[in-house]
Amino acid sequence: MGIMYRSRKKFGPLILNFTQRGFSSWSIKIGRWSWNSKARAHRVDLPGPLSWKQDKS
Template structure:
């Protein structure tokens, strides 16, 4: 099993994800809303154990 390099660097509401080959994706979280560049998903954290996602 090979060893992988992964690093997440926050920059305000943005989070950049790096792998051995460079930047793999970035995401944004503002309050309960978040978005990911790789999966193109929107999600909203709802009260309690609930959440909503859209592709």
């Protein structure tokens, strides 16, 4: 198993995700709600280590 390179750049609520191959996906995070372009899923952070996720289906 090799070493993976991952990087995130934040511009306010917009987050750009990069891997060793280049641009990977973008996300929007407003408060506890977020949406990811690659997974096309909504996520809401819940208290503690829990979160709720709704897939694109």
